[in-house]
Amino acid sequence: MTWATTVSALARAAWAGIDPDGFFHHHAADTEPFPVRFPGLGTVLFFATGDAARDILTAPTTLCRAPLPNPIEPVVGEHSLILLSGAAHRRARAIVAPAFRGEAVRGYLDLIAEVTAEQVAAVRPGGRLLVGRVAQAITLDVMIRVVFGVADRARHAQYARVTTELLHAGSGPLMLVPWLRREVGGRGPWARLVAVRTQLDRLLGAQIDERRASAQHHGDVMDRILNATDDDGGTLTDTALCDQLRTMLAAGHETSSTSLTWALYHIHRDDSIRMGVLGELATATTPGEFAALPYLNAVISETLRMHPPVPIVLRELTGPYTVDGHAYRGGDVVGIALPAMHFNPRLWPRPDVFDPSRFLDGKPTPFQYAPFGGGYRRCIGAGFAQHELAVVIGTIMTTLQMRLPAGERRRRSPRAVPRGIATIPSREIALQVLTRG
Numbered sequence: 001m002t003w004a005t006t007v008s009a010l011a012r013a014a015w016a017g018i019d020p021d022g023f024f025h026h027h028a029a030d031t032e033p034f035p036v037r038f039p040g041l042g043t044v045l046f047f048a049t050g051d052a053a054r055d056i057l058t059a060p061t062t063l064c065r066a067p068l069p070n071p072i073e074p075v076v077g078e079h080s081l082i083l084l085s086g087a088a089h090r091r092a093r094a095i096v097a098p099a100f101r102g103e104a105v106r107g108y109l110d111l112i113a114e115v116t117a118e119q120v121a122a123v124r125p126g127g128r129l130l131v132g133r134v135a136q137a138i139t140l141d142v143m144i145r146v147v148f149g150v151a152d153r154a155r156h157a158q159y160a161r162v163t164t165e166l167l168h169a170g171s172g173p174l175m176l177v178p179w180l181r182r183e184v185g186g187r188g189p190w191a192r193l194v195a196v197r198t199q200l201d202r203l204l205g206a207q208i209d210e211r212r213a214s215a216q217h218h219g220d221v222m223d224r225i226l227n228a229t230d231d232d233g234g235t236l237t238d239t240a241l242c243d244q245l246r247t248m249l250a251a252g253h254e255t256s257s258t259s260l261t262w263a264l265y266h267i268h269r270d271d272s273i274r275m276g277v278l279g280e281l282a283t284a285t286t287p288g289e290f291a292a293l294p295y296l297n298a299v300i301s302e303t304l305r306m307h308p309p310v311p312i313v314l315r316e317l318t319g320p321y322t323v324d325g326h327a328y329r330g331g332d333v334v335g336i337a338l339p340a341m342h343f344n345p346r347l348w349p350r351p352d353v354f355d356p357s358r359f360l361d362g363k364p365t366p367f368q369y370a371p372f373g374g375g376y377r378r379c380i381g382a383g384f385a386q387h388e389l390a391v392v393i394g395t396i397m398t399t400l401q402m403r404l405p406a407g408e409r410r411r412r413s414p415r416a417v418p419r420g421i422a423t424i425p426s427r428e429i430a431l432q433v434l435t436r437g
Protein backbone atom coordinates (compact mmCIF):
# COMPACT_ATOMS: atom_id res chain seq x y z
CA MET A 1 0.00 0.00 0.00
CA THR A 2 1.41 3.44 -0.91
CA TRP A 3 1.58 6.36 1.50
CA ALA A 4 -1.25 8.10 -0.40
CA THR A 5 -3.61 5.10 -0.27
CA THR A 6 -2.86 4.61 3.45
CA VAL A 7 -3.73 8.24 4.18
CA SER A 8 -6.86 7.95 2.04
CA ALA A 9 -7.95 4.74 3.87
CA LEU A 10 -7.39 6.40 7.27
CA ALA A 11 -9.29 9.52 6.20
CA ARG A 12 -12.23 7.41 5.02
CA ALA A 13 -12.23 5.41 8.27
CA ALA A 14 -12.21 8.66 10.26
CA TRP A 15 -15.10 10.08 8.18
CA ALA A 16 -17.13 6.87 8.66
CA GLY A 17 -16.41 6.96 12.41
CA ILE A 18 -17.30 10.62 12.98
CA ASP A 19 -20.17 11.05 10.52
CA PRO A 20 -21.44 7.58 9.52
CA ASP A 21 -24.58 8.88 7.76
CA GLY A 22 -22.67 11.50 5.76
CA PHE A 23 -20.08 8.93 4.74
CA PHE A 24 -22.54 6.17 3.82
CA HIS A 25 -25.05 8.47 2.09
CA HIS A 26 -22.15 9.62 -0.09
CA HIS A 27 -21.93 5.98 -1.27
CA ALA A 28 -25.70 5.41 -1.69
CA ALA A 29 -25.58 5.26 -5.48
CA ASP A 30 -22.42 3.10 -5.63
CA THR A 31 -22.77 -0.05 -7.68
CA GLU A 32 -19.30 -1.24 -6.68
CA PRO A 33 -18.08 -2.22 -3.18
CA PHE A 34 -16.22 0.43 -1.19
CA PRO A 35 -13.60 -0.44 1.48
CA VAL A 36 -13.44 0.86 5.05
CA ARG A 37 -10.70 -0.08 7.53
CA PHE A 38 -11.68 -0.94 11.11
CA PRO A 39 -9.18 -1.10 13.98
CA GLY A 40 -8.41 -4.75 14.72
CA LEU A 41 -10.75 -6.12 12.07
CA GLY A 42 -9.00 -4.84 8.96
CA THR A 43 -10.70 -3.84 5.73
CA VAL A 44 -14.43 -4.42 5.27
CA LEU A 45 -15.91 -4.32 1.75
CA PHE A 46 -19.22 -2.51 1.94
CA PHE A 47 -22.14 -2.65 -0.49
CA ALA A 48 -25.19 -0.45 -1.08
CA THR A 49 -27.02 -2.63 -3.62
CA GLY A 50 -30.00 -4.93 -3.21
CA ASP A 51 -28.22 -7.76 -5.06
CA ALA A 52 -25.33 -7.63 -2.60
CA ALA A 53 -27.74 -7.59 0.35
CA ARG A 54 -29.41 -10.72 -1.06
CA ASP A 55 -26.05 -12.51 -1.47
CA ILE A 56 -24.82 -11.49 2.00
CA LEU A 57 -28.02 -12.24 3.90
CA THR A 58 -28.60 -15.60 2.20
CA ALA A 59 -24.97 -16.79 2.39
CA PRO A 60 -24.91 -20.39 3.68
CA THR A 61 -24.08 -20.70 7.38
CA THR A 62 -21.18 -22.98 6.41
CA LEU A 63 -19.57 -20.13 4.45
CA CYS A 64 -19.68 -17.29 6.96
CA ARG A 65 -19.14 -16.44 10.59
CA ALA A 66 -19.35 -13.47 12.94
CA PRO A 67 -16.33 -11.24 12.28
CA LEU A 68 -13.92 -11.08 15.23
CA PRO A 69 -12.60 -9.22 17.12
CA ASN A 70 -15.76 -7.30 17.95
CA PRO A 71 -15.33 -4.12 20.02
CA ILE A 72 -18.41 -4.98 22.04
CA GLU A 73 -16.88 -8.18 23.49
CA PRO A 74 -15.81 -6.71 26.88
CA VAL A 75 -19.46 -5.85 27.64
CA VAL A 76 -21.24 -8.89 26.20
CA GLY A 77 -18.71 -11.70 26.91
CA GLU A 78 -17.42 -14.58 24.82
CA HIS A 79 -20.69 -16.62 24.91
CA SER A 80 -22.71 -13.76 23.41
CA LEU A 81 -24.93 -14.57 20.42
CA ILE A 82 -23.30 -11.66 18.63
CA LEU A 83 -19.88 -13.34 18.78
CA LEU A 84 -20.78 -17.03 18.37
CA SER A 85 -20.78 -18.86 15.05
CA GLY A 86 -21.70 -22.33 13.75
CA ALA A 87 -23.33 -24.94 15.99
CA ALA A 88 -22.75 -22.96 19.21
CA HIS A 89 -24.58 -19.97 17.69
CA ARG A 90 -27.47 -22.16 16.50
CA ARG A 91 -27.88 -23.77 19.94
CA ALA A 92 -27.80 -20.46 21.84
CA ARG A 93 -30.27 -18.88 19.41
CA ALA A 94 -32.67 -21.80 19.79
CA ILE A 95 -32.81 -21.09 23.53
CA VAL A 96 -32.98 -17.29 23.44
CA ALA A 97 -35.00 -16.43 20.33
CA PRO A 98 -38.44 -17.89 21.34
CA ALA A 99 -38.70 -15.29 24.15
CA PHE A 100 -38.86 -12.63 21.41
CA ARG A 101 -41.51 -14.17 19.14
CA GLY A 102 -45.19 -13.28 18.52
CA GLU A 103 -47.25 -14.52 21.45
CA ALA A 104 -44.40 -14.02 23.95
CA VAL A 105 -43.91 -10.40 22.83
CA ARG A 106 -47.65 -9.66 23.00
CA GLY A 107 -47.49 -10.77 26.63
CA TYR A 108 -45.01 -7.97 27.46
CA LEU A 109 -46.97 -5.04 26.01
CA ASP A 110 -49.05 -4.09 29.08
CA LEU A 111 -45.91 -3.83 31.20
CA ILE A 112 -44.20 -1.71 28.51
CA ALA A 113 -47.18 0.69 28.56
CA GLU A 114 -47.07 0.80 32.38
CA VAL A 115 -43.32 1.60 32.36
CA THR A 116 -43.93 4.41 29.83
CA ALA A 117 -46.82 5.94 31.78
CA GLU A 118 -44.67 5.99 34.94
CA GLN A 119 -41.76 7.67 33.17
CA VAL A 120 -43.93 10.55 31.88
CA ALA A 121 -46.17 10.80 34.97
CA ALA A 122 -44.43 13.94 36.24
CA VAL A 123 -44.51 15.82 32.91
CA ARG A 124 -46.89 18.81 33.09
CA PRO A 125 -48.34 21.27 30.52
CA GLY A 126 -46.02 24.25 30.06
CA GLY A 127 -42.99 22.01 30.62
CA ARG A 128 -40.65 20.34 28.14
CA LEU A 129 -40.10 16.71 27.29
CA LEU A 130 -36.44 16.01 26.59
CA VAL A 131 -37.03 13.25 24.08
CA GLY A 132 -33.60 11.56 24.14
CA ARG A 133 -33.48 11.52 27.93
CA VAL A 134 -36.99 10.13 28.33
CA ALA A 135 -36.41 7.55 25.59
CA GLN A 136 -33.26 6.36 27.40
CA ALA A 137 -35.13 6.08 30.69
CA ILE A 138 -38.07 4.17 29.20
CA THR A 139 -36.04 1.68 27.18
CA LEU A 140 -33.68 1.02 30.12
CA ASP A 141 -36.68 0.44 32.37
CA VAL A 142 -38.16 -1.94 29.80
CA MET A 143 -34.87 -3.81 29.76
CA ILE A 144 -34.74 -4.09 33.56
CA ARG A 145 -38.39 -4.99 34.15
CA VAL A 146 -39.44 -6.87 31.02
CA VAL A 147 -36.18 -8.55 30.00
CA PHE A 148 -34.39 -9.07 33.34
CA GLY A 149 -37.73 -9.41 35.15
CA VAL A 150 -36.89 -7.12 38.11
CA ALA A 151 -39.99 -5.97 40.01
CA ASP A 152 -38.46 -5.00 43.36
CA ARG A 153 -38.00 -1.18 43.62
CA ALA A 154 -34.72 -1.16 45.60
CA ARG A 155 -33.16 -3.72 43.33
CA HIS A 156 -34.42 -1.85 40.29
CA ALA A 157 -32.42 1.24 41.34
CA GLN A 158 -29.26 -0.88 41.66
CA TYR A 159 -29.81 -2.30 38.17
CA ALA A 160 -30.38 1.15 36.70
CA ARG A 161 -27.08 2.41 38.15
CA VAL A 162 -25.01 -0.63 37.22
CA THR A 163 -26.36 -1.06 33.67
CA THR A 164 -25.88 2.63 32.89
CA GLU A 165 -22.31 2.51 34.23
CA LEU A 166 -21.54 -0.65 32.26
CA LEU A 167 -22.78 0.80 28.98
CA HIS A 168 -20.84 3.97 29.66
CA ALA A 169 -17.66 2.09 30.65
CA GLY A 170 -17.92 -0.15 27.57
CA SER A 171 -18.05 2.64 25.02
CA GLY A 172 -15.32 4.87 23.66
CA PRO A 173 -11.61 4.10 23.40
CA LEU A 174 -11.81 0.77 25.25
CA MET A 175 -14.01 -0.60 22.49
CA LEU A 176 -11.59 0.33 19.77
CA VAL A 177 -8.15 -0.18 21.30
CA PRO A 178 -7.75 -3.67 22.85
CA TRP A 179 -4.33 -2.60 24.17
CA LEU A 180 -6.12 -0.38 26.72
CA ARG A 181 -7.84 -3.42 28.22
CA ARG A 182 -5.45 -3.85 31.13
CA GLU A 183 -5.47 -2.91 34.77
CA VAL A 184 -3.05 -0.45 36.26
CA GLY A 185 -2.93 -1.28 39.98
CA GLY A 186 -6.68 -2.06 39.99
CA ARG A 187 -7.49 1.34 38.50
CA GLY A 188 -8.26 2.78 35.10
CA PRO A 189 -11.12 2.32 32.60
CA TRP A 190 -10.58 -1.41 32.14
CA ALA A 191 -10.62 -2.14 35.89
CA ARG A 192 -13.81 -0.04 36.13
CA LEU A 193 -15.48 -1.99 33.35
CA VAL A 194 -14.58 -5.37 34.85
CA ALA A 195 -15.81 -4.23 38.29
CA VAL A 196 -19.17 -2.96 37.05
CA ARG A 197 -19.69 -6.03 34.83
CA THR A 198 -19.05 -8.23 37.88
CA GLN A 199 -21.59 -6.19 39.86
CA LEU A 200 -24.22 -6.68 37.16
CA ASP A 201 -23.48 -10.42 36.99
CA ARG A 202 -23.95 -10.68 40.77
CA LEU A 203 -27.35 -9.00 40.47
CA LEU A 204 -28.32 -11.20 37.53
CA GLY A 205 -26.99 -14.31 39.33
CA ALA A 206 -29.20 -13.60 42.36
CA GLN A 207 -32.20 -13.05 40.08
CA ILE A 208 -31.52 -16.33 38.24
CA ASP A 209 -31.17 -18.28 41.53
CA GLU A 210 -34.45 -16.86 42.83
CA ARG A 211 -36.28 -17.70 39.65
CA ARG A 212 -34.92 -21.24 39.65
CA ALA A 213 -36.02 -21.74 43.25
CA SER A 214 -39.54 -20.39 42.64
CA ALA A 215 -42.48 -22.21 41.08
CA GLN A 216 -44.19 -18.91 40.18
CA HIS A 217 -44.71 -18.05 36.51
CA HIS A 218 -43.70 -14.46 35.61
CA GLY A 219 -44.01 -14.57 31.82
CA ASP A 220 -41.08 -12.18 31.21
CA VAL A 221 -38.03 -12.72 29.00
CA MET A 222 -35.93 -14.04 31.91
CA ASP A 223 -38.57 -16.70 32.71
CA ARG A 224 -38.87 -17.82 29.12
CA ILE A 225 -35.13 -18.17 28.60
CA LEU A 226 -34.69 -20.06 31.88
CA ASN A 227 -37.36 -22.52 30.79
CA ALA A 228 -36.18 -22.94 27.19
CA THR A 229 -33.98 -25.71 25.78
CA ASP A 230 -32.22 -26.27 22.46
CA ASP A 231 -33.17 -29.13 20.09
CA ASP A 232 -31.18 -31.64 22.18
CA GLY A 233 -32.70 -30.51 25.48
CA GLY A 234 -29.60 -28.44 26.40
CA THR A 235 -29.80 -25.23 28.48
CA LEU A 236 -27.40 -22.32 29.03
CA THR A 237 -24.85 -22.31 31.87
CA ASP A 238 -25.24 -19.38 34.27
CA THR A 239 -22.15 -17.71 32.74
CA ALA A 240 -23.55 -18.04 29.22
CA LEU A 241 -26.95 -16.82 30.41
CA CYS A 242 -25.37 -13.68 31.93
CA ASP A 243 -23.53 -13.10 28.64
CA GLN A 244 -26.82 -13.32 26.70
CA LEU A 245 -28.59 -10.97 29.12
CA ARG A 246 -25.77 -8.41 28.84
CA THR A 247 -25.98 -8.86 25.07
CA MET A 248 -29.67 -7.92 25.14
CA LEU A 249 -28.85 -4.85 27.20
CA ALA A 250 -26.08 -3.79 24.81
CA ALA A 251 -27.98 -4.66 21.62
CA GLY A 252 -31.48 -3.67 22.66
CA HIS A 253 -31.36 -0.57 24.84
CA GLU A 254 -29.54 2.16 22.91
CA THR A 255 -30.97 0.92 19.57
CA SER A 256 -34.57 1.17 20.76
CA SER A 257 -33.94 4.43 22.59
CA THR A 258 -32.45 6.20 19.57
CA SER A 259 -35.22 4.90 17.27
CA LEU A 260 -37.83 6.21 19.69
CA THR A 261 -36.12 9.61 19.75
CA TRP A 262 -36.00 9.87 15.95
CA ALA A 263 -39.61 8.70 15.58
CA LEU A 264 -40.95 11.30 18.05
CA TYR A 265 -38.84 13.96 16.33
CA HIS A 266 -40.22 13.20 12.84
CA ILE A 267 -43.80 12.86 14.11
CA HIS A 268 -43.68 16.32 15.71
CA ARG A 269 -41.77 17.95 12.90
CA ASP A 270 -44.56 17.43 10.39
CA ASP A 271 -48.16 18.24 11.37
CA SER A 272 -49.67 15.91 8.77
CA ILE A 273 -47.71 12.98 10.22
CA ARG A 274 -48.62 13.92 13.79
CA MET A 275 -52.30 14.23 12.87
CA GLY A 276 -52.14 10.88 11.03
CA VAL A 277 -50.72 9.15 14.11
CA LEU A 278 -53.17 10.87 16.49
CA GLY A 279 -56.14 10.03 14.25
CA GLU A 280 -55.19 6.38 14.25
CA LEU A 281 -54.47 6.32 18.00
CA ALA A 282 -58.02 7.60 18.60
CA THR A 283 -59.29 4.26 17.26
CA ALA A 284 -57.21 2.19 19.71
CA THR A 285 -57.28 1.79 23.48
CA THR A 286 -55.07 -1.13 24.54
CA PRO A 287 -51.28 -1.51 24.11
CA GLY A 288 -51.99 -4.52 21.89
CA GLU A 289 -54.12 -2.31 19.63
CA PHE A 290 -51.44 0.39 19.49
CA ALA A 291 -48.91 -2.23 18.32
CA ALA A 292 -51.17 -3.26 15.42
CA LEU A 293 -51.83 0.22 13.95
CA PRO A 294 -50.68 0.33 10.29
CA TYR A 295 -49.79 4.04 10.03
CA LEU A 296 -47.92 4.11 13.36
CA ASN A 297 -45.97 1.04 12.24
CA ALA A 298 -45.23 2.71 8.90
CA VAL A 299 -43.83 5.74 10.77
CA ILE A 300 -41.59 3.41 12.81
CA SER A 301 -40.43 1.55 9.68
CA GLU A 302 -39.64 4.82 7.90
CA THR A 303 -37.71 5.97 10.99
CA LEU A 304 -35.61 2.79 10.83
CA ARG A 305 -35.05 3.29 7.09
CA MET A 306 -33.79 6.84 7.53
CA HIS A 307 -31.89 6.23 10.78
CA PRO A 308 -30.88 2.57 11.09
CA PRO A 309 -29.38 2.62 14.62
CA VAL A 310 -26.98 -0.23 13.80
CA PRO A 311 -25.62 1.06 10.49
CA ILE A 312 -23.63 -1.98 9.36
CA VAL A 313 -24.33 -5.71 8.94
CA LEU A 314 -21.14 -7.76 8.62
CA ARG A 315 -20.20 -11.34 7.69
CA GLU A 316 -16.73 -12.88 7.63
CA LEU A 317 -16.45 -15.41 4.82
CA THR A 318 -14.95 -18.81 5.63
CA GLY A 319 -14.59 -19.94 2.03
CA PRO A 320 -14.93 -18.72 -1.59
CA TYR A 321 -18.18 -16.81 -2.15
CA THR A 322 -19.47 -14.29 -4.69
CA VAL A 323 -21.20 -11.06 -3.65
CA ASP A 324 -22.92 -9.05 -6.37
CA GLY A 325 -20.60 -10.52 -9.02
CA HIS A 326 -17.39 -10.05 -6.97
CA ALA A 327 -15.45 -13.17 -5.96
CA TYR A 328 -14.09 -13.29 -2.39
CA ARG A 329 -12.02 -15.74 -0.34
CA GLY A 330 -12.19 -17.10 3.19
CA GLY A 331 -11.09 -14.41 5.65
CA ASP A 332 -12.59 -11.53 3.65
CA VAL A 333 -15.18 -9.45 5.51
CA VAL A 334 -18.18 -8.15 3.57
CA GLY A 335 -20.93 -5.86 4.78
CA ILE A 336 -24.16 -4.06 3.97
CA ALA A 337 -23.95 -0.32 4.64
CA LEU A 338 -27.56 0.22 5.74
CA PRO A 339 -27.62 4.04 5.48
CA ALA A 340 -26.29 3.66 1.92
CA MET A 341 -28.75 0.93 0.87
CA HIS A 342 -31.66 2.72 2.57
CA PHE A 343 -30.78 5.87 0.58
CA ASN A 344 -29.99 4.09 -2.69
CA PRO A 345 -31.98 6.13 -5.26
CA ARG A 346 -32.55 3.03 -7.41
CA LEU A 347 -34.33 1.33 -4.48
CA TRP A 348 -36.00 4.35 -2.83
CA PRO A 349 -37.48 7.34 -4.68
CA ARG A 350 -36.71 10.65 -2.89
CA PRO A 351 -34.73 8.83 -0.18
CA ASP A 352 -34.03 11.96 1.88
CA VAL A 353 -37.77 12.64 2.43
CA PHE A 354 -39.40 11.18 5.56
CA ASP A 355 -42.44 9.52 4.00
CA PRO A 356 -44.19 6.75 5.99
CA SER A 357 -46.60 6.09 3.10
CA ARG A 358 -43.90 4.07 1.32
CA PHE A 359 -44.53 1.37 3.93
CA LEU A 360 -48.31 1.43 3.49
CA ASP A 361 -48.45 0.52 -0.18
CA GLY A 362 -46.65 -2.82 0.15
CA LYS A 363 -43.73 -4.30 2.02
CA PRO A 364 -40.15 -3.69 0.85
CA THR A 365 -38.02 -6.78 0.31
CA PRO A 366 -35.41 -7.73 2.94
CA PHE A 367 -32.86 -6.92 0.23
CA GLN A 368 -33.67 -3.23 0.08
CA TYR A 369 -34.66 -2.66 3.72
CA ALA A 370 -32.75 -4.41 6.50
CA PRO A 371 -32.61 -2.33 9.72
CA PHE A 372 -32.57 -5.61 11.67
CA GLY A 373 -30.09 -7.38 9.37
CA GLY A 374 -31.33 -10.70 8.06
CA GLY A 375 -30.91 -14.39 7.41
CA TYR A 376 -29.82 -16.73 10.19
CA ARG A 377 -28.37 -13.85 12.24
CA ARG A 378 -31.36 -11.49 11.95
CA CYS A 379 -31.88 -9.45 15.12
CA ILE A 380 -33.75 -11.62 17.64
CA GLY A 381 -35.31 -8.49 19.16
CA ALA A 382 -36.83 -7.15 15.90
CA GLY A 383 -40.48 -7.93 16.72
CA PHE A 384 -39.98 -6.89 20.34
CA ALA A 385 -38.44 -3.55 19.32
CA GLN A 386 -41.12 -2.75 16.71
CA HIS A 387 -43.90 -3.48 19.23
CA GLU A 388 -42.10 -1.66 22.04
CA LEU A 389 -41.75 1.48 19.89
CA ALA A 390 -45.43 1.43 18.90
CA VAL A 391 -46.63 0.96 22.48
CA VAL A 392 -44.31 3.63 23.91
CA ILE A 393 -45.22 6.19 21.21
CA GLY A 394 -48.93 5.32 21.53
CA THR A 395 -48.84 5.68 25.32
CA ILE A 396 -46.94 8.99 25.26
CA MET A 397 -49.07 10.55 22.52
CA THR A 398 -52.38 9.59 24.09
CA THR A 399 -51.16 11.11 27.39
CA LEU A 400 -49.42 14.29 26.24
CA GLN A 401 -50.15 16.76 23.43
CA MET A 402 -46.78 18.18 22.37
CA ARG A 403 -45.27 20.51 19.83
CA LEU A 404 -41.82 20.92 18.33
CA PRO A 405 -40.80 24.57 18.92
CA ALA A 406 -40.72 26.67 15.73
CA GLY A 407 -36.98 27.30 16.06
CA GLU A 408 -36.24 23.56 16.12
CA ARG A 409 -38.56 22.97 13.15
CA ARG A 410 -36.60 25.44 11.06
CA ARG A 411 -33.23 23.90 11.93
CA ARG A 412 -31.63 21.18 9.85
CA SER A 413 -32.30 17.70 11.22
CA PRO A 414 -29.70 16.52 13.75
CA ARG A 415 -26.94 14.29 12.41
CA ALA A 416 -26.47 10.70 13.55
CA VAL A 417 -23.36 10.33 15.71
CA PRO A 418 -21.93 7.04 17.02
CA ARG A 419 -22.56 5.93 20.61
CA GLY A 420 -21.78 2.35 21.69
CA ILE A 421 -22.98 0.00 18.96
CA ALA A 422 -25.65 2.47 17.80
CA THR A 423 -25.85 5.97 16.37
CA ILE A 424 -27.85 8.69 18.13
CA PRO A 425 -29.07 12.20 17.16
CA SER A 426 -26.32 14.80 17.52
CA ARG A 427 -28.44 17.07 19.75
CA GLU A 428 -31.23 16.69 22.30
CA ILE A 429 -34.76 17.30 21.03
CA ALA A 430 -37.05 19.21 23.42
CA LEU A 431 -40.83 19.06 22.83
CA GLN A 432 -43.13 21.67 24.41
CA VAL A 433 -45.91 20.03 26.42
CA LEU A 434 -49.27 21.65 25.64
CA THR A 435 -51.85 19.53 27.43
CA ARG A 436 -52.13 16.34 29.40
CA GLY A 437 -55.20 14.16 29.09
Ligand code: HEM
Binds near residue numbers: 082083259
Ligand atom coordinates in the same frame (compact mmCIF):
# COMPACT_ATOMS: atom_id res chain seq x y z
C1 HEM B 1 -34.73 -0.70 16.93
C2 HEM B 1 -34.11 -1.62 17.63
C3 HEM B 1 -33.08 -2.58 17.09
C4 HEM B 1 -32.37 -2.57 15.92
C5 HEM B 1 -32.46 -1.56 14.79
C6 HEM B 1 -31.50 -3.74 15.92
C7 HEM B 1 -30.64 -4.07 14.88
C8 HEM B 1 -29.85 -5.22 14.86
C9 HEM B 1 -28.98 -5.58 13.78
C10 HEM B 1 -28.76 -4.80 12.49
C11 HEM B 1 -28.40 -6.76 14.11
C12 HEM B 1 -27.40 -7.57 13.25
C13 HEM B 1 -28.19 -8.60 12.44
C14 HEM B 1 -27.39 -9.34 11.39
O1 HEM B 1 -26.15 -9.49 11.56
O2 HEM B 1 -27.99 -9.80 10.40
C15 HEM B 1 -28.90 -7.15 15.41
C16 HEM B 1 -28.54 -8.29 16.08
C17 HEM B 1 -28.99 -8.61 17.34
N1 HEM B 1 -29.93 -7.93 18.10
FE1 HEM B 1 -30.88 -6.25 17.55
N2 HEM B 1 -31.71 -4.43 17.09
C18 HEM B 1 -32.67 -3.78 17.83
C19 HEM B 1 -33.20 -4.16 19.05
C20 HEM B 1 -32.86 -5.31 19.72
C21 HEM B 1 -33.46 -5.76 20.96
C22 HEM B 1 -34.61 -5.05 21.67
C23 HEM B 1 -32.79 -6.90 21.32
C24 HEM B 1 -33.03 -7.78 22.53
C25 HEM B 1 -33.60 -7.39 23.63
C26 HEM B 1 -31.81 -7.19 20.31
C27 HEM B 1 -30.93 -8.25 20.32
C28 HEM B 1 -30.08 -8.59 19.29
C29 HEM B 1 -29.22 -9.77 19.31
C30 HEM B 1 -29.09 -10.78 20.45
C31 HEM B 1 -28.53 -9.79 18.08
C32 HEM B 1 -27.51 -10.83 17.60
C33 HEM B 1 -28.23 -11.90 16.76
C34 HEM B 1 -27.29 -12.97 16.22
O3 HEM B 1 -26.13 -12.66 15.93
O4 HEM B 1 -27.76 -14.10 16.08
N3 HEM B 1 -31.87 -6.19 19.35
N4 HEM B 1 -29.79 -6.18 15.85
